[in-house]
Amino acid sequence: MFKRQAHNILALLFIILFVNSCKHELETPTWNVDLITPLINTEINIDEIIVDDSLFNIQSDDTGLVSLFFNNNLSDINYDSLINIDKQVPGKTSRLDSIKFDNINISDTTTMGQLISTIPLGGFLFPNGSSAAIPFIPNVISSDTFNVNASDYFETMTLIDGYLFFEIQNNLPVDISNISCSLMNSTNQNIIASFYFPLITSGTSDKDSISLAGLTIDKNIEAIINNVDVNASNGNVIINYSDALIAKIKLKSLRINEATAYFPEQELSKTLTETSFDLGDAQITEIGIKTGIIKIHLVSTIPDTGRIIYNIPSLTKNGIAFSTEKIVPTTINGEATIYTFDFKDYILNLKGKNGRIGGDTINTIYSELFTYIDSTGELITLNQEDSFYYHTEFIFSPKYALGYLGSDTIEIGPEEIETTVFNNIVDGEINLNNTTLSIEIDNYFGAEANLVFSQFDAINSRTGITSAPTVDQNGNTFIGNTYNVNRAFLLNNNPEAPNILPSSSSIILDADQTLNILPNKINTSFSIYINPQGQTSFAPDFLFTDFPLEASIQLKIPLNLIANNLQLIDTADLDISINDEIEIEKLYLKVENGFPINCDIKLILLDNNQNIIDTLFNNNQINSGILQNNIVIEKSINLLETDNVNLKDIKQIIFDATFLTNDLNEYVSIYNDYSIDFLLSAKFSTQIN
Amino acid sequence: MKIQIFLIINFISLLLYSQERSIYLNSDINFETNTINGSFINELLFNGYINNTMKDNVLSINTDKHIVNFTFNNSIKYTEPLDKGFSLNFSISDINNLNATFNNDLLRLILKGNYESQNELLEFNQTRLRANRYQQLKLFLDYKKKNSNIGIGLSYIQGNHHLTLISNRGSLFTSYLGESLDLDYDINTYITDTSSFSPFNNNGNGMALDLAASISMFNHKLDIYLIDLGFILWNNKSSNIYVDSSFTFNGIEIDNVFEFNDSILDASNIIDDYDNLTNKNKRFKSYLSSNIGVRISKKVKNDRFGMITYGVNTKWQPYLDDKKLSFKKIKQGFVESNYKPFYYVETEIITKKYSLLPKIAYGGYTNNLNLDLGIKFRRKISVILGTHHLEYLFTKENSRGFGLYIKLFKSI
Incomplete structure (x- = not known):
């Protein structure tokens, strides 16, 4: 149990x-595990410390001494404007009265046979081939009308001028007399002309003419022979029915007021023009065109097709002169047809027409414009008011110019140059030594020039202090002094790659005092006088717009300095996300300083609203590198540590650094092999799973 | 096809004359280590948080070889007695196994991180990890004579997933204040298709052999056995990833400290520069964890006790290689199984309605004595509930494992 x-x-x-x-x-x-790991490392040398100013760069001399080098052109001048060409040539009209019209010839024949047939029993009395004596026969032709047909030439014409010739050729075997005739428009029966010939002997002719000015003639003209008497023959004559009277009408030298006609193809106008450009007192013989256009504005009221041929012998490219031919349509509502021609990279000869009387000239372009009307084969009505109107516009921007450039003044400024290189310095002092400020001038113009500065101020806008250099290297007062710049020499006139030997000169100024104010702005203004003495050189001036007169400020700051609690502050945006499950307990910063300057740094962390989240490495000094004879021989090793770092929500970091040289009476030099190494490591605590 | 052959054979066998059939269900989970005590395992498995005291306790053992083994097996077996002393066993098993060895430095790095190891070299050579999941269909034919019996079994293996990680060399040196990390390692990984982790994916096929024999004499019964000697050949969707790398990390080198952002910290900026990595798809072979042992049983004169059995069990499971079978490889299999000879004594204490199945053992994956106790309820369906590590329930500090099993048995 x-x-x-x-x-x-x-x-x-x-x-x-x-x-x-x-x-x-x-x-x-x-x-939980505790991890420690390096995060980032960086080696910063001198050219990475000097940041944020593209105008500055780093230079080293043979000893490795580092200098800050500032270079900035004083101006960006558009020298194209010195010899720009923008000209409109006044317009010209070619009117219809200059239109040629060919002579018109019309004839009519009356044979012996026709005349004999008008005589009662004429055929019986005067058979063809017989020999008979012809008696005086009055009024052998009376009121005989024949039509003159000019429809192959025109429909109707109202003439300003012109002549009508009437000729009678007597091929009869007998004389004729009392010849009276008239011409009449068949449409309105208006008499155009009347002629009278008292006697025309056998085998001869006679003619007469009238002016057609102001008359209108139709294509159908009636010629009326009012009377012809046949004189008695002197004895028997051979009766040959084919012998005839021939009447000829000729319209000649016609000038048209209005006409409906078949107009022939013909040249309307021919304009040979020399156009001079106003270039001041410059005397330019040749321009290489960087950009250039010619616009021709054409207005044609002619209801037939107009055409132009435009030649500019002065404009050549690869040795070939410019020539073009264009059709000009009839205008609609007076709108012009515009033709634009591009002359980029052409060479413009400004010496005028080749072989001109009086020799070459300057600033002058030669052009030829031919206007035409083309025949369409149709009846076209033209009147005196119909015309061809055109005007021309030249716009050239030069690549280069040869000749005398003239005297000119270019005002530069006031101009403000900003530099940020000293912007981060917010407190303390810096003493700079052996700085130089120079104005470097390189004249690529084939002309003399003078420079006169009217302003040169260095400004620290934070402190409000202004400083200006006073005298140049020759003891001249800098402001207001005239600095002469010689002309350059053209060694090779290749428009694409000219070989120019510039004329260079320097204005050197003492800048220690100017720079010690830590300027962030430099204000300048100056004038450039081109050919201040006029035309003094036998050699032609030249100007290549890509090779101008350049003036620049050059500032050389050897990093030979004394820093007395010089405080630099810079703010950097930070874009990192921190895992919430990772807690950064400590940050370690190992700094190996190879610069001869002590430094206190702290990093201030800001959130999105610029609120301070944390300050890292506060009151930690980084010792300067170990110096011997003013040269760093060994980097100092500094370990900085900070606890309980809160890196969440950081959006910006302020780097706050204060620099202090060991001896405030001795300059330290910065050499190009100096560097500072940072290695940031962190202790993390994180939970696995 | 192989499955079909097994089923046909089994079906044929069922058609033979039979006297007493039986069916077994078995579920077994077992976690064992040679260093980690029961408290740690308890936190590891149940409470979820490992504190510093527990870490220190584990690390204080300071062994060069921490062994961790985890198995979770479920099986069903049907026995069909045949004529003339033959009987046939058919079983289907679902097997999950993880086995790893690593040294104290790696465990220290995993548990504590590298902060405490500044200016110290952490070496984690000879790190191994092996994880296997498969199903086994086994047909075992037993022949019994008066004083002896002999058996042979064949198994078809359907492999689901496998991972082998072999690192022969590994070290991490953390310099003072974390100024640099020097990492040196090689890792050779074999892993089956990772595009799907469905538990019954077929990523490989294999086979296994069982041999068993026993003889009774002088009132003793001697059993020798070799169980599950086999392999799985994984398909060509498997990957072999080899990394051999040695690098020093000094932090991300940045050019401009004033323009710092996430992209600079991009991991690819760090890793791409260092890793010498090859990745190729290839078939590979892994071995099953086979049991080889011998035991002697003797009937105790007292009716309250069943057989008392003394035995030793070993395991053979080499890491994959392409070498042919040799004595060297046989030895390699024993060593790389990470399993020491497992000595045990077990018996059965019989009462009217149930039996107690105590077992005292030493060895295997642990270095301690293990107390295994089961209780068997004899009913129409007999049930055995048991634990492999009774000591875990009483003194976690001294136990090195945790394991439970349940078995159901019914004669038909």
Whole structure:
């Protein structure tokens, strides 16, 4: 009994233990680990410390001494404007009265046979081929009308001028006399002209003419022979029916007031023009065109197709003169048709027409414009008011110019040059030594020039202090002094790559005092006088716009300095995300300083609203490198540490550094092999799983 | 096809004359280590947080070889007695196994990080990790004579997933204040298709052999056995990733400290520069954890006790290689199984309605004595509930494992 109870208890206990051991659900285990790892490292040398000013760069001399070098052009002058050409040539009109119209010849023949047939029994009395004596026959032709058809030439014409010639040729074997005739428009029966010939002997002709000025003639003209008498023959004559009287009408030298006609293709006008450009007192003989266009504005009222041929012998490219031919349509509502021609890279000869009387000239372009009307083969009505109007516009921007450039004055400024190189210095002092400020002038013009500065101020806008250099290297007062710059020499006149020997000169100024105010602005203004003495050189001037007169400020600051608690502050945006599960317990910053300057740094962390989240490495000094004879021989090693870092929500870091040289009476030099190494490591605590 | 062959054979066997059939269900979970005590395991498995004291306790053992083994097996077995002393067993098993070895430095790095190891070289050579999941279909034919019996089994293996990680060399030196990290390592990884982790994916096929024999004499019964000697050949969707790298990390080198952003910290900026990595798809072979052992059983004269059994069990499971079977490889398999000879004594204490199945053992994946206790309820369906590590329930500090099992048995 007892054993059975014991067994039951044992079994129950086992089941309880078994069930108890199964009571938990399996869970993913977690634990914390502490990690330490380097985060970032960087080596910064001198050219990486000097930041944020593209106008500055770093230079080193043979000893490795580093200098800050500032170079900035004083102006960006558009020298193209000195000899720009933008001219509109006044317009010209070619009117219809200058249109030529060919002479018109019309004839009519009356044979002997026709005349004999008008005589009663004439054929019987005077058979063809017979020989007979012809008596005086009055009024052998009376009121005989024949039509003169000019429809092959015109429909109608109202003439300003012109002549009608009427000729009768007597090929009859007898004389004729009392010849009277008239010409009449068949449409309105207006008499155009009347002629009378008293006698025309056999085998001769006679003619007369009238002016057609102011008359209108139609294509159909009626010629009326009012009377012809046949004189008696002197004895028998051979009767030949084919012998005839021939009447000829000739319209000549026609000038049209209005006409509906088949106008022939013909030259309307020919204009040979020398156009002079106003370039001041410059006397330019040749221009290389950088960009250039010529616009021809054409208005044609002629209801036939107009055409131009435009030649500019003065404009050549690869030795070939410019020539073009264009069709000019009839204007609609007076709108001009504009043709634009691009003359990029052309050479413009400004000596005028080749072989001109009086020799070459200057500033002058020669052009030829021919206007035409083309025949369409249709009847076209033109009147005296129809015309061809055109005007021309020249716009040239030069690549180069040869000749005398003239005297000119270019005012530069006031101009403000900004530099940010000293912007981060917010406190303390810096003493700079042996700085130089120079104004470098390189004249690529083939002309003399003078420079006169009227302003040169260095300004620290934070402190309000202004400083200006006073005298140049020759003891001249800098402001207001005239600095002469000689002309350059052209060694090779290749427009694409000219070989120019510039004339260079320097104005050197003492800048220690100017720079010690840590300027952030330099204000300048000056004048450039081109050819101040006029035309003094026998050699032609030249100007290549890509090679101007350049003036630049050059500032050389050897990093030979004394820093007295010089405080630099810079702010950098930070864009990193920190995992919430990682807690940064410590940050370590190892700094190996190879610069001869002590430094206190702190990093101020800001959130999105510029609120301070944390300050890292506060009041930690980084010692200068170890110096021997003013040269760093070994980097100092500095370990900076900060606890409980909160890097969440950081958007900006302020780098606040204060620099102090070891001896405030001794300048230290910065050499190009100096550097400072940063290595940032962190202790993290994070939970696994 | 292989499955079909097994099923046909089994079906044929069922057609033979049979006297008593039985069916077994078994579920077994076991976690064992040679260093981590029960408290740590308890936190690791259940409570979820490992504190510094527990870390220190584990690390204080300071062994060169921490062994962790986890198995979770479920199986069903059907026994069909045949004529003339033959009987046939057919079983289907679902097997999950993880086995890892690593040294104290790696465990220290994992548990504590590298902060405490400044100016110290952490070496984690000879790190191994092996994880396996597969199903096994086994047909075992037993022949029994008067005083002996002999059996042979064949198994078809459907491999689901496998991972082998072998690192022969590894070290991390953290310089003072973390100024630099010197990492040197090689890792050779074999992993099956990772595009799907479905538990029954077929990523490989294999086979296994069982051999068993016993003889009874002088009132003792001697059993020798070799179980699950086999392999799985994983398909060509598997990957072999090899990394051999040695680099020093001094932080991300930046050119401009005033323009610092996330992209500078991009991990690819760090890793791409250093890793010498090859990755290729290839078939590979892994071995099953086979059991080889011997045991002697003797019937105790007292009716309250069943057989008392003394035995030793070993495991053979080499890491994958292409070498042919040799004595060297046989030895390699024993060593790389990370399993020491497992000595045990077990018996059965019989009562009217149930039996207690105590077992005292030493060895295996642990270095401690292990107390295994099961209780068997004899009913129409007999049930055995048990634990591999009874000591875990009483003294976690001294236990090195945790394991439970349940078995159901019914004669048909």
